[in-house]
Every structure is written in structure tokens, then in C-alpha cells.
Amino acid sequence: MARSKQIKPKKTRSNPFKFTRDLLDGLAKQNVVLMTGIVNAPVIIAATTFKKGVVIAIAFALISFFTIFTCSFVSKRIVYTLRVIIYVLVGSVYYIPTVILLEEIFPLTVELIGIYMPLIITNALIFSKTESRFYLENRLKMIIDVSFFIIGFSVICILTGAARELICFGSIGGIKLLDISVAAFEAPFGGFIMVGVMSGLFRALYNYLRNRRIRMNEEAARKQAAEKVR
């Protein structure tokens, strides 16, 4: 018997854009630091103060957004094994104006961040998420989606920086708030433990809210069904 030809499903994310669902994806459900953990080195090691967190967030936003947008014009006929070279080269080109701009505004902070600033060019948002998500969407949807992923990273990066500064030095943004000093949280192990605990708590909160919403929807559906029967 002749085997019928298998039709492969078209690989696109052409489902209609839902503002709340896609916003939640980048901000919470697939947050790159706390949920998927695909971008965490700058947050763990370099985001030790509020100011550093802000600088990393700006650098990440500028480099990632412009790289992803520019590389969306690269032909998909080129195999990914080679296309990835174009992505990393475009990223390192965008790094140059980004670092010049940030050095003008925060000269000392950029120096303190050190090697974690150029390492942003190899982040997984550019290498992995582009292929599995962003480049399967239309361009407008992609721009909005990328923006939410970047906002999700930036919020967590700044919050982690602020929390670590508060624990380490009792201040936020240089303003003294508490009389405590647990300097260990500035070290890498402090960063790992803090991000791990934050991630666990964030997941617990997310699961709780999701389960509550599902329960409420089920209850509402049950009530509706009961009313129909009456």
C-alpha cells in the first residue's frame, strides 16, 4: 500500500496577537532570568548595585533589540549553523555605539561591570529565542514580543541590583536606608543563591495565580452550566 505523504505543519506563530497573553509571556511566563534562566550571568555577577543593574538593563535592551531586529532581515535560506555567525557579528557591531553612549553617561559603572558588558552580545535571547519564537512571528508582533522580553529582563536585573545593594550596603542607588551590611551577597555565590530563591518564589507565585485563575474559570463555567439546566 502506498504510504500517504505526510504533511508537515507550517512552522509559524501566526495566531492572533493577544496583548495580555504575549505581555505575560515575556514579563512572567517565560521571563529570561527567573523562569527559563537563559540569561543570567550579568544579573548574578555584575548586578550588585541598583546603578549597575540599570546600566546592564540599558545595554541589554539596546544590543538585543537592534540585533534581533536587524537579523530578522537575514535570509532564512542560509543554514542556522552559518546564520548564527551573522547574529554574533551584528551584536558586536551594536555593542560599539552602546558602550560609547553608556560610558558618556555612567563612565565608572561601565568599567566596574567589566567583561559582562561585552558578553551581552552572546545572550540566548539573540541565539535561541529568535529561532524558536521571534522569527516565526510577523515583524510588528516580533517587535512587541521582543520588547516585553527585554522589559522582563530589565525589571528583574534592576530589582536584583537594588535588593543586593540594600542587603550588602543598606542603601539603594547610593541613598542609605538601613543600617545593615551583609557584604557576602556581593560575591557570585550570593548572586546565585539570590536569583535561585527569587526564581523559586516567582514560580510559586505564578503557579498560584495561574491555578486560582483556572479554578475561577472552572467555577464560572460550572455555574453557567447549572443555570442553563435550570
Add this chain to the structure above:
Amino acid sequence: MDKLALFINTALFAMFVENAIFSRALGTSVAFYASRKKESIIGMGLGITYVITVSSCITFFIDNLLADLPYFYIIMPLIYTVVVSVVYMGSLLAIWRFMPKIFKSIKKYVHLSVFNATVLGALFLNTVYHEDFIAYIGFGLGISAGFFVALFFLHIANERLNSPLIPEAFRGMPIMMVFVGIMSLAFYALTGYSTNALN
């Protein structure tokens, strides 16, 4: 003899004090991904070792040539990505030409072991710390060996940390992060402490 001592010293320093995962968090997400299977630990480890060592040799000459440029640190990432890309392309072509079976099995994931924070981070750290060719190679090999060691630790922990005893929200990435944090604390002790600070 001095060169050998320098090589061993630099390699051990890179492996334990500047460990790619536990001290620098370089390529943590790649390590979490690779540590799930034994085969990927070996594949990823060998790939990273090869790329870092070969690229370190090339960047040594580039650093000596261009280090005096006033804005070298700004164009450094671009130059290093070009170097890594050339190594990646050259190696891929060689594997494709002479070992087509291996090429087929690695082509889907090979970019993960080349374009990651461990490779570029090792090259940046080499530029910051060293001036000697032997030290460049020693550091490159040491940081790769450190990555290998970290992958094995993560692999061992991976099975135990996914037990039902761990609260559901912490299972997977969060508990691995906490584990890496504790390991990082142990590795941090290798940098040494002075008891004078307590007096």
C-alpha cells in the same frame, strides 16, 4: 621548567579560582542544558576546550598587535567574535569534509559550544590577566577543564535535585541555581582568606 610551572599554575588558577561556572557564571544556561545528558557533557566540553584553546592562541597575537590602540577594549568584542567565527567555520568545514557522519550529528547544536559566554569570557579574561603565550594556552585549557568539572558536578546534582522532596516551584532551574551558589561558596574559599581581618 619555568614555562611548565607557569602553564600548570595558570591552568590550575583558571580551573579552580576562576572557574567558568562557579566563580564567573559564564555559560550557566548552556551548562544547565548540557548537564542533563552524559554524552552532551563530553561533546560540549570537548567543543568548548577546542574553541577556547585555538582562539586563545590567535588572540594572543592580536592582543600584542592591537593592545596599544586607545579604544581597543571597545572593538575587542568584534575582533574576538571574528576570531571565534573563523575558528568555527574552519573547524566545521574540516569536519564536514573529513568526518561527514560526525558533522551530521553535531550540526544542530555545535553553535552552542562556540557562541556562548564561556568562550568569549575566557578570551576577555585572558586579555585582562596575561601577557605570556604559555599563560594564554594554560588559562584557556584550565577554564575549559573547569567548565568540564562544573558540568560533571551539575550532572550528578541534576538527578538528585529533581526529586519530589524538592518543592515543585523550586524544582529544575531554581534549585540548580541554589546548588551552584553553594558550590560557588566552596570554590570561593580557594581564593583564600586572611585571618587578620577578624582581629
